[in-house]
Amino acid sequence: MQDRANHRFVVTRHDFSMLLATLRERGYLLLGPTLRDQAIVYDEINGAEDLPAGWTDEQEAGQYKVKRRDDNALFAYNVGPHSWKKFLQLPSLTLWKAQKTDNGFKVEERDEATPRMAFIGVRPCELRAIAVQDQVLTGGDHIDPDYARRRKHAFIVTVQCTQAGNTCFCVSMGTGPRAEEGFDLAVTEIIDTHRHEFVIEAGTDTGAEILARVPHRSASEADWQNAQSATQRTAEQMGRQIETSGIRELLYRNAEHPRWDEVADRCLACTNCTMVCPTCFCTAVEDVTDLAGQTAERIQRWDSCFNSRYSYIHGGIVRPSTRSRYRQWLTHKLAYWHDQFGSSGCVGCGRCISWCPAGIDITEEVAAIRANDGGGMEQGRKTNE
Numbered sequence: 001m002q003d004r005a006n007h008r009f010v011v012t013r014h015d016f017s018m019l020l021a022t023l024r025e026r027g028y029l030l031l032g033p034t035l036r037d038q039a040i041v042y043d044e045i046n047g048a049e050d051l052p053a054g055w056t057d058e059q060e061a062g063q064y065k066v067k068r069r070d071d072n073a074l075f076a077y078n079v080g081p082h083s084w085k086k087f088l089q090l091p092s093l094t095l096w097k098a099q100k101t102d103n104g105f106k107v108e109e110r111d112e113a114t115p116r117m118a119f120i121g122v123r124p125c126e127l128r129a130i131a132v133q134d135q136v137l138t139g140g141d142h143i144d145p146d147y148a149r150r151r152k153h154a155f156i157v158t159v160q161c162t163q164a165g166n167t168c169f170c171v172s173m174g175t176g177p178r179a180e181e182g183f184d185l186a187v188t189e190i191i192d193t194h195r196h197e198f199v200i201e202a203g204t205d206t207g208a209e210i211l212a213r214v215p216h217r218s219a220s221e222a223d224w225q226n227a228q229s230a231t232q233r234t235a236e237q238m239g240r241q242i243e244t245s246g247i248r249e250l251l252y253r254n255a256e257h258p259r260w261d262e263v264a265d266r267c268l269a270c271t272n273c274t275m276v277c278p279t280c281f282c283t284a285v286e287d288v289t290d291l292a293g294q295t296a297e298r299i300q301r302w303d304s305c306f307n308s309r310y311s312y313i314h315g316g317i318v319r320p321s322t323r324s325r326y327r328q329w330l331t332h333k334l335a336y337w338h339d340q341f342g343s344s345g346c347v348g349c350g351r352c353i354s355w356c357p358a359g360i361d362i363t364e365e366v367a368a369i370r371a372n373d374g375g376g377m378e379q380g381r382k383t384n385e
């Protein structure tokens, strides 16, 4: 969008509710953060009243909890266990369904109706994760049609991060805490004892058109500086980082590093890290029939490279050990994702750290390998052990 400086506005807390109501009136299904089961999750919401006002979260390796704030901020928390991939690349998707007939079977027509979705509260690292999935699922010769359909209609309201979570490391991955592009609207929440308002930047014509329907004023230079300072402070709070220089080569030359054995001793191969990761995209297909043999369907489900059967190919499992599976996951994310898709597969959201029951921390694992670069080169192990 040309001339972004002229598309910066301020909307009050009251009128922010109108913004979401306007999106609903325009036929969008509102999806956003909401408090459920002691976590901030992404789900269908009716409006601003369903957002987790006054709640924040605390995260550490293997830990996540929500707690009350002393104000009613709408977006003063970091990412939870869900990511937007659950709406774009569905956890379970029926690819086809067939009905038995007298002389064979008939494949039912698929209902391909796709809702127009508005994602409310997409963090900058998550926006980057969506771009990564776009590249993986629609960027090559083989396009995932279901993902492409859902993605095409998504309206994105990004929320710039005004506080860093303990497990975040977006600064070192170059993915946050401020998004500059890829959104329809980008919101910075400003809350103090005197005011509660949102500095909003339109990133597309559709975003500008929606915003025009809501009471607003033009953002002054002071408003804009205020918004910029809020995310600058977030960048300065970031407690974790990955040193990314030469990381691809570092991991390739350390395939036999003893750290892989240490992490494998702790890793439960539970798959949590891949389920919560916003860029992990692996799936498996299952064919299922009903007990009477009248219907059959093929279902695509999220799968994980931590499952031993995931690497099963004719006659055997390629990665039989937890060591080989953890190494494959981390090396894919940070090294050969670059070769395959031209970017890192990690956006620094920290979910895999918080939701790992063993408290395994990807930033610590990379640092340990870097601290003893070349360790274990002499061992001569087979790389799939």
Ligand code: SF4
Pocket: 266, 267, 268, 269, 270, 271, 272, 273, 274, 306, 352, 355, 356, 357, 358, 359, 360
């Ligand atoms: S690294 Fe943690 S979350 Fe991932 S499979 Fe191992 S134990 Fe589970």
Ligand code: SF4
Pocket: 273, 276, 277, 278, 279, 280, 333, 345, 346, 347, 348, 349, 350, 351, 352, 353, 362
């Ligand atoms: S690997 Fe971990 S930190 Fe990186 S994007 Fe996935 S869940 Fe987030």
